[in-house]
Amino acid sequence: MSETHGPAGTFILAQSSPTPEAPAPGTGTHSGVEIGVPPAEAHGSGFPPFDATTFPSQLIWLAITFVALYLLMSRIALPRIATILEERHDRIADDLEEAGKLKSESETAAKAYEQALTGARGKATAIASETREKLSGEAETGRKALEAELAAKLADAEAKIAATKTSAMANVRGIAVDAAGAIVNQLTGAEPAPQAVEAAVDKAIGS
């Protein structure tokens, strides 16, 4: 270290004296660094940790503060942290249990759903085929009924046409008889006998 000190002179590692002009040991006499052991009067009886005059104060305050610390820790701080940790532990255990329960529940639900799905599918097929059969059956009967109705209507219409034809033919004969009678009356001026007119008309129609 001796090569590093400069012109400022001697550096003394000694007790911190409040008066800088107080002569420190080694000043001026020899250059060099002195890490000196402080004189006894600077720190009471020397090395502070072995200064017995400070022991009572330190012990008293250590006792007061440490008892206070112990009481604060054991009564307030530690129970508080313990509660927090316990609550978390309980909560995690509860959550895990709940999760397990929910998982098994969801598994049973999935199984039930699967079963319901298969059942529903079967039922749907059955309903579909049943409906198809029913509908085709209904359509068949409807068609048959309609056909029968139409046939009946046709026969009815045919009968009506025949009746109308015969009545029309009868009317034609009456009109011919009247017309023939009138024609004869105009030509001869004599009223012909209706029976002779009818016979003549019948003879003419019949021929």
Next chain:
Amino acid sequence: MAVEIDPIHQFQIFNIVDLGAPGGVHLGFTNSAAFMVGIVAAIFFFLTYATRGRTLVPGRLQSMAELSYEFVASTVRSTAGNEGMKFFPLVFSLFMFVLFANFVGMIPYSFTVTSHIVVTAALALVVIGTVIIYGFARHGTHFLHLFVPSGVPAFLLPFMVVIELISFLSRPISLSLRLFANMLAGHIAMKVFAGFIVMMTAGGVAGFFGAVLPLAMVVALTALEFLVAALQAYVFAVLTCIYLNDALHPGH
């Protein structure tokens, strides 16, 4: 110009409020006492503030609080068994006190409570006192079996008892000295190397650039001291658990 660097000054205790000398013993509210009060307040504030939300999903601070709880709880459970959990508040208080004291000591210009042997010795005596009182209260004279290992030839037994006794009595000493010496030595080393930087930079250009070396050393030492601060708190807690385990199960 004299740069005065005193690596011991940081351990000095002074009165903030002098309480006089009741009963002939000089008492005062010292800087050490102020830091102790601050440490307790900081621990309590940290733990209660971090857990203010009591959220199910913890935030960053709450994670830290829960982590410290579970860390100490698992240490107690693994070394002293489930029975040891009755000492959990004690071990937790010791761990947090030492941890916070060590870390607060790493703040520049602050005071390290655990760098005073009377503090570490008192904490160690709390541990050993708990072991002895609980041991006798729970097991009566059977607690003394702690010093009589089983399966040892009769002619060796007196020696073994003496050795066990010495080992038991040295526990509070080693427990307190380990923490005290670690904190003291680490802080002195940091201060000395930091002092080198100041001295060398005052010594011209060569010194200015040469000061990089002690600076690197201080950086490394600071990292090491943070490790030591946490490690010593952990060691203190683990040894406490091991000693309490003896009180719970003295028969080996």
